[in-house]
Amino acid sequence: MTLRLDDCYSIERLRLAARARLPRPIFDFFDGGAEDEITLRENVDAFQRLRLSPRVLRDVSQVDMAAPFVGAPAALPCAIGPTGAVGFGWRGGDVALARAAAQAGIPYALSTSATASIEEIADQAPGRLWFQAYILQDKARLTDLISRAAVAGYEALVITVDLPVGGKRERDLAHGLGFPMKLTPRNVCQFARRPAWSLDMLLRRPPVMPSLAGLAGRTADRRAMKSVAGRNYDPAFDLDDLARLRDGWKGRLIVKGVVNGLDVDAIVGLGADALVVSNHGGRQLDTGIASLAALPEVLAAARGRVPVLLDGGVRRGSDIFKALALGAAGVLTGRATLYGVLAGGHPGACKALQILRDELQRTMQLCGARRLADINDDMLRTVSP
Numbered sequence: 001m002t003l004r005l006d007d008c009y010s011i012e013r014l015r016l017a018a019r020a021r022l023p024r025p026i027f028d029f030f031d032g033g034a035e036d037e038i039t040l041r042e043n044v045d046a047f048q049r050l051r052l053s054p055r056v057l058r059d060v061s062q063v064d065m066a067a068p069f070v071g072a073p074a075a076l077p078c079a080i081g082p083t084g085a086v087g088f089g090w091r092g093g094d095v096a097l098a099r100a101a102a103q104a105g106i107p108y109a110l111s112t113s114a115t116a117s118i119e120e121i122a123d124q125a126p127g128r129l130w131f132q133a134y135i136l137q138d139k140a141r142l143t144d145l146i147s148r149a150a151v152a153g154y155e156a157l158v159i160t161v162d163l164p165v166g167g168k169r170e171r172d173l174a175h176g177l178g179f180p181m182k183l184t185p186r187n188v189c190q191f192a193r194r195p196a197w198s199l200d201m202l203l204r205r206p207p208v209m210p211s212l213a214g215l216a217g218r219t220a221d222r223r224a225m226k227s228v229a230g231r232n233y234d235p236a237f238d239l240d241d242l243a244r245l246r247d248g249w250k251g252r253l254i255v256k257g258v259v260n261g262l263d264v265d266a267i268v269g270l271g272a273d274a275l276v277v278s279n280h281g282g283r284q285l286d287t288g289i290a291s292l293a294a295l296p297e298v299l300a301a302a303r304g305r306v307p308v309l310l311d312g313g314v315r316r317g318s319d320i321f322k323a324l325a326l327g328a329a330g331v332l333t334g335r336a337t338l339y340g341v342l343a344g345g346h347p348g349a350c351k352a353l354q355i356l357r358d359e360l361q362r363t364m365q366l367c368g369a370r371r372l373a374d375i376n377d378d379m380l381r382t383v384s385p
């Protein structure tokens, strides 16, 4: 089934359009999660289990979705979160996402594993930019990336702390997607079924991950998409190292991947400006707690000292509403905007943001909330399964 962007009225439709465009191993790399994918599903299910209890008889003819968001105004309580390897799914996909974010008036976080450089994004998408750093064993490389982000005007550094080692993604193993990639009769067939994508990869230079160039694993090789960052993480990274990073970075510091309230005091104490409750979209630790379920404990531990954001499972505007109602300052999109760009490049990424914006606005109107500040947990009910 091929789906035109015009027929994509929901994030799920964008997901189906991306699936129709890409060879199955590539789609599964973006869509899949770790092991039995329990956390991947739970992230979405946790939103679906929560019910809304609307307030009525309020004037909702005008709705304002703008708010301060991690130290600066944003048109929506969202940022596009970091996702690596996007160029393997849509050539130029990182720039497409960054431009879509700038046009929507929200921040964009560039991944260390992106298929565009720090400077390329700053040149081509001059909006609010965050740089997401993986803690690499090569500390000289890490320092160089961070100082380049500062020079290029990135306002925030996002340190992802939830993968001291890479997760076990069994869809990728089944497809032989890794390093080296195994060509099996099955995956050769799958690539042959999507000739446009496959010919583009064969005939033009495959995308590279410039921030990881030269590290173990050949970054110029499409087979390296899974392994390069994974082989180079530093599992010894701890709070002292985070404190040193804090001292060396003058901009805002966002720590992504916190779910246990016991970690919060130390991270806030060393000067983090925001936290992101995240389990990496269920791609690392399987059976880890769903992001929405972890949000209350992180909020309680943060005690209002820093904004707490959330990602994982956001597929509807009503999901953003629910996260805000529980006390989050906003969300990062992951697969929602990824499906958009994989389905249709820059217009697809804009479409994903437009869907989320329209759905959030409609949910606010239907729940009697004129401003983001009107959204609160009086409007939520938990129902038993």
Ligand SMILES: Cc1cc2nc3c(=O)[nH]c(=O)nc-3n(C[C@H](O)[C@H](O)[C@H](O)COP(=O)(O)O)c2cc1C
Binding pocket: 029, 030, 031, 043, 081, 082, 083, 084, 085, 111, 112, 113, 114, 132, 160, 256, 278, 279, 280, 281, 282, 283, 311, 312, 313, 314, 332, 333, 334, 335, 336, 338
């Ligand atoms: C294909 C893919 C690549 C990702 N790459 C990164 C990355 O490079 N750095 C990072 O901090 N998080 C990365 N993430 C995690 C996202 O930033 C985010 O936490 C997650 O996608 C949120 O879950 P959701 O996709 O269900 O919304 C990636 C996620 C996906 C799906």
